[in-house]
Amino acid sequence: MPLSKEHKQKSKEKILQSAVQLFTHKGFNKVSIDEVMQHAGMTRGAFYAHFDSKESLYSEAILAGTFNSLIYQHKNAGTLEEVPLFDIISVYLSKDHLKRKSSPCMLAFMATDVANEEKQVRQTYTKVFEGFIRVIEETSGNSNINTENAMAIAAMMIGSIAVGRALSNDKLAFQLLESSKEMAGFVLDNY
Numbered sequence: 001m002p003l004s005k006e007h008k009q010k011s012k013e014k015i016l017q018s019a020v021q022l023f024t025h026k027g028f029n030k031v032s033i034d035e036v037m038q039h040a041g042m043t044r045g046a047f048y049a050h051f052d053s054k055e056s057l058y059s060e061a062i063l064a065g066t067f068n069s070l071i072y073q074h075k076n077a078g079t080l081e082e083v084p085l086f087d088i089i090s091v092y093l094s095k096d097h098l099k100r101k102s103s104p105c106m107l108a109f110m111a112t113d114v115a116n117e118e119k120q121v122r123q124t125y126t127k128v129f130e131g132f133i134r135v136i137e138e139t140s141g142n143s144n145i146n147t148e149n150a151m152a153i154a155a156m157m158i159g160s161i162a163v164g165r166a167l168s169n170d171k172l173a174f175q176l177l178e179s180s181k182e183m184a185g186f187v188l189d190n191y
Helices: 005-026 033-040 054-067 070-076 085-092 111-115 119-140 147-166 170-190
Strands: none
Touching: 005 033, 005 054, 033 054, 054 119, 085 119, 085 147, 085 170, 111 119, 111 147, 119 147, 147 170
16 A cells, blocks of 8 residues: 655654764765665655655755754744744844754755755755845844845855854854944844
């Protein structure tokens, strides 16, 4: 008897969540298909019922991880108009996000990893980044925040988390987050 569409979708989501968790912690090259499937509690054979390759899994994991990230959780809590952009920025640039105590944003946690991957993966990352920019534009409530300002804010947010993760000095990393929040506030207040 064939598996139901609902069961197949749940299995795929389980694989994606395992992939998100493993890729954000280890990167693409240090995670095997077997490891993802073991983490998901499934066999390697089940992988190919959902994905053509590890690269296609990685691309979908970027999308899935981003939509589960802080910014999208915050966005889904209400309409964009109900959540001030500075609140989203503050949650994104938090110690909890930096230390992965909440859903990590794939844009920040995989930025350098993606740069070395196949075109398909980079295209997915680009699509997600463009969506991130739109969220900033739509959420700002400030008609002066244009695409260029939104890109700068997005890059600062993503870069602050990416650099902060690489630092061995927590105090310096937390200072980086705070200074980035201040700069974002300045941009929002002055444009």
